[in-house]
Amino acid sequence: MVSRSGTTQSQQPLDLRMFESALRLFDDQINRSSYDANHWVRRGSFMREHGFPEIAVGDAFKAKLLLDREPANLEARKAVYEILGQALLGCHCHWEAAELWEEALKQYPRWGMAGEKATDLRELLRRKEAAAASLGGTPQEQKDRLKDGGVFTVNYRWTEFSWTPERSLTRSSKLVALINEELRGKDGETTCYLARSTLAADGNDDMLGMFASHEMQNGECILTDRTATGVCSTPAPNSRANCYASLPDTPQQAPCCSEAFCSPECLNLAMKTYHKALCGKDFTWLQRPTVGLSHNASPLRPLLMLRFLTTGVQNLTLRPPTHRAPATALQQTPHRRLHAHRIRRYPSQDPRAARRGHLRQPQLRHGCLTAHMDASGEQ
Structure with missing residues (x-):
């Protein structure tokens, strides 16, 4: 589905043909003269007016x-501040909007609009901060509540846009069957399967769970999942580049740089997804805000987004991974098999866990995302 977003849902349906025609015109202007700020301003204003504030933010910025970089142009600069400020509000990014208007006020002290916007937003943030404090949590979690934005979405028929492929896969029975088929080995046997979660709240809940296909023995490994989109808050000095686990005595060296990996499979996964786009570039500054985090928090999100963006750049496509086989979308392994970090049997912490084992929500352990396999009946 096409998602149109904003602070309020539009009362008028979006004319997709007119929208596409206008958008193609703006895109063509930007392609022909990408360093002309006016083109970005016009497209940003257009996207904001039509309910896509998150895209307008990027264009206005x-x-x-x-x-x-240009000589002072007062009217043009003020127009950008207005579009960017309104778009940030459309995304509920009140913190960033307040900082933007305060910046504008410093540059143009006599601009009444900037002063009013900055004052109103700081007052709103003070009220939000008081509300966040009452919910408890760590200082980072409280800060995340203040800074987290979001958009409402209105769904439109995805296939109306000429450049879009068929809609993405969802949690349908067809998807479940496809993943379970990929989980089968060459001999047709499988150690685990995907099914409706036993932890679902009610019959309308579409939560899925991964189950062992047989009674597990203590310490048994039933699934290996090598992910290209894992992040870690505080990597160990000798951790591997892809999934941050400790390196073996004889690690696999990348052929193009000094990065090391735990296995040929891990190296192959990184090379086929994101590494070529990331190789030789220094993003350590993106890691610094996450150092010391002991729980999932917003500073980890840019690291995850970096993996997704570099995967897209390397594959030269804007199509989402869900348009390909779901279990192999981010890895493209030769045998189209699902691989993952080793999931071992852990003591049950939930009496509702399935008898044969249930893959619980991923948790952050020692600063890294891991998954637990619970088996009922053990303490």
């Missing part, structure tokens, strides 16, 4: 960067 690009225009702002371009104008910072």
Whole structure:
């Protein structure tokens, strides 16, 4: 489905043909002259007016960067501040919007709009901070509540846009059957399967769970999942580049740089997904805000987004991974098999856990995301 987003849901349906035609015109102008700030301003304003504030934020910010390099143009700069400020509000990014208007006020002290916007937003943030404090949590969690934005979505028929492929896969019975088929080995046997979760709240809950296909023995490994999109808050000095586990005595060396991996499979996965786009580039500054985190928090999200973006760049496609086989979308392994980190049997912490084992929600252990396999009947 096409998601149109914003602070309020539009009362008028979006004319997709007119929207696509106008968008193609803006895109063509940007392609022909990408350093013209006016093109980014016009497309950003268009996207904001039509309910896509998160896209408008990106366009307006690009225009702002371009104008910072040019001689002073008061009206153009103010127009960018207005579009960017409104778009940030459309995404409920109140913290960032307040900082933006305060920046504008410093540059243009006599601009009444900037002063009013900054004052109103700081007052709103004070009220949100008081509400967040009453919910408890760590300082980082409280800060995340203040800074987390979001958009409402209105669904439109995805296939109306000429450039879009068939809709993404969802949690349908067809998807479950496809994944279970990929989980089968060459001999047709499988150690685990995907099915409706035993932890679902009610019959309308579409939560899925991974189950062992037989009674597990203590310490048994039933699934190996090598992910290309794992992140870690505080990597160990000798951890591997892809999934941050400790390196063996004889690690696999990347052929193009000094990065090391735990196994040929891990190296192959990184090379086929994101590493070529990331190789030789220094993103350590993106890691610094996460150092010391002991729980899932917003500073980890840019690291995860970096993996997704570099995967997209390397594959030169804007199509989401769900348009391909789901279990192999991010790894593209030769045998189209699902691989993962080793999932071992852990003592049950939930009496509702399935008798044969249930893959619980991933948790952050020692700063890294891991998954637990619970088996009922053990303490």
